[in-house]
Amino acid sequence: MRPDLFEAPDYYLLDELLTEEHKLVRDATRDWVKRDVSPIIEDYAQKAAFPTQIVKGLAEIGAFGPYIPTEYGGAGLDQISYGLMMQEIERGDSGVRSTCSVQSSLVMYPIYAYGNEEQRQKYLPKLASGEWLGSFGLTEPNFGSNPGGMVTNFKDMGDHYLLNGAKMWISNAPFCDVAVVWAKNEEGRIHGLIVERGMEGFTTPETHNKWSLRASATGELVFDNVKVPKENLLPNKSGLGAPLGCLDSARYGIAWGAIGAAMDCYDTALRYSKERVQFDKPIGGFQLQQKKLAEMITEITKAQLLTFRLGQLKNEGRATTAQISMAKRNNVDMALTIARDARQMLGGMGITGDYPIMRHMMNLESVVTYEGTHDIHLLITGMDVTGIPAFK
Numbered sequence: 001m002r003p004d005l006f007e008a009p010d011y012y013l014l015d016e017l018l019t020e021e022h023k024l025v026r027d028a029t030r031d032w033v034k035r036d037v038s039p040i041i042e043d044y045a046q047k048a049a050f051p052t053q054i055v056k057g058l059a060e061i062g063a064f065g066p067y068i069p070t071e072y073g074g075a076g077l078d079q080i081s082y083g084l085m086m087q088e089i090e091r092g093d094s095g096v097r098s099t100c101s102v103q104s105s106l107v108m109y110p111i112y113a114y115g116n117e118e119q120r121q122k123y124l125p126k127l128a129s130g131e132w133l134g135s136f137g138l139t140e141p142n143f144g145s146n147p148g149g150m151v152t153n154f155k156d157m158g159d160h161y162l163l164n165g166a167k168m169w170i171s172n173a174p175f176c177d178v179a180v181v182w183a184k185n186e187e188g189r190i191h192g193l194i195v196e197r198g199m200e201g202f203t204t205p206e207t208h209n210k211w212s213l214r215a216s217a218t219g220e221l222v223f224d225n226v227k228v229p230k231e232n233l234l235p236n237k238s239g240l241g242a243p244l245g246c247l248d249s250a251r252y253g254i255a256w257g258a259i260g261a262a263m264d265c266y267d268t269a270l271r272y273s274k275e276r277v278q279f280d281k282p283i284g285g286f287q288l289q290q291k292k293l294a295e296m297i298t299e300i301t302k303a304q305l306l307t308f309r310l311g312q313l314k315n316e317g318r319a320t321t322a323q324i325s326m327a328k329r330n331n332v333d334m335a336l337t338i339a340r341d342a343r344q345m346l347g348g349m350g351i352t353g354d355y356p357i358m359r360h361m362m363n364l365e366s367v368v369t370y371e372g373t374h375d376i377h378l379l380i381t382g383m384d385v386t387g388i389p390a391f392k
Ligand SMILES: Cc1cc2nc3c(=O)[nH]c(=O)nc-3n(C[C@H](O)[C@H](O)[C@H](O)COP(=O)(O)OP(=O)(O)OC[C@H]3O[C@@H](n4cnc5c(N)ncnc54)[C@H](O)[C@@H]3O)c2cc1C
Pocket: 102, 136, 137, 138, 139, 143, 144, 145, 146, 168, 169, 170, 171, 172, 213, 218, 366, 369, 370, 371, 372, 373, 374, 375, 376, 379, 390, 391, 392
């Protein structure tokens, strides 16, 4: 890939609304991405491998548990700093952001929010430092958009639980040290269990042949009569609302992250449009190309404002599931449209790995599907405004 010349668009001077801490966190993450992610990421995406060497750096910049209190190893930041961090990391690559989202919002968050003090002390510092990587098992082969139908289950065997079933499409699965797994007890109630690598009967086969999120490892979590110690059950929340609460936190990060991917595509296309000459003038001088750029910066600006306000609400503990859902759907769709238009603006060069656009575009095809598909998020907003669920 070419040198990373990224310059962030800020059309409505949003920087003026950020605190010094927000800007410090954002700029440190941006510098780290330019230095440690941009030079290597295209190569890792091409060879479909997760760049394990960046784990230490991610931990050092605070990307594992940005809003988890410092006493558990987290960075203790507010929700806007967390969002800006996800924006900058996804500006580098959605797969790298996915690893952070899973670690922070889907593994550390449930242990922090639903776990007891011993579980927090045992797992959170090691997850924050990157010594351990985690995964989150909700989706199953036959239950994706409808996770409440899951068949993975555990039985109370007196001194331990016996876990059986399988999870599919699990980010970080192939190398995770711990997995937060959602399973039904004998009464059919959903609980979270912490499963550790090395437990007999627990395997994590990798999913190959992905054209998307190639720098993020995806796999299955398979449980064949796994004996899980009783102290590994998350005691403080059960029912479908428990995993869905984690998804709120991750989807909020995705809403910010998608802006990062969109900004990178826009910035690349803008620069290219000023340099590339056809019919004796830069292609940026043609109305059709300006229309694309004008619409891109408009949509990015709208998404930035929406997401900033959502961050304020989240800081105050007032952001609703439906508001987070709207931001996730809008921003990912916006980023995908921008990636497709930006790809066209680069002509043939747009399909090469010399530029980041095609990689962003392919990555976003996963982002628009995971953590609730675009259609499911439309139904969430539909239900919120009408009061009538249209899922069934
Ligand atoms: C790269 C990647 C990483 C992932 N990482 C994780 C992870 O770490 N942990 C995890 O638990 N899961 C993970 N997922 C799973 C992801 O959350 C699911 O793929 C997603 O929820 C959709 O489920 P599905 O693929 O089974 O699609 P389905 O639920 O089968 O949906 C197929 C289509 O039907 C539509 N549809 C479904 N129900 C309705 C309805 N009621 N009305 C209208 N349309 C409907 C959907 O919108 C979609 O277009 C990941 C997925 C991918 C691709």
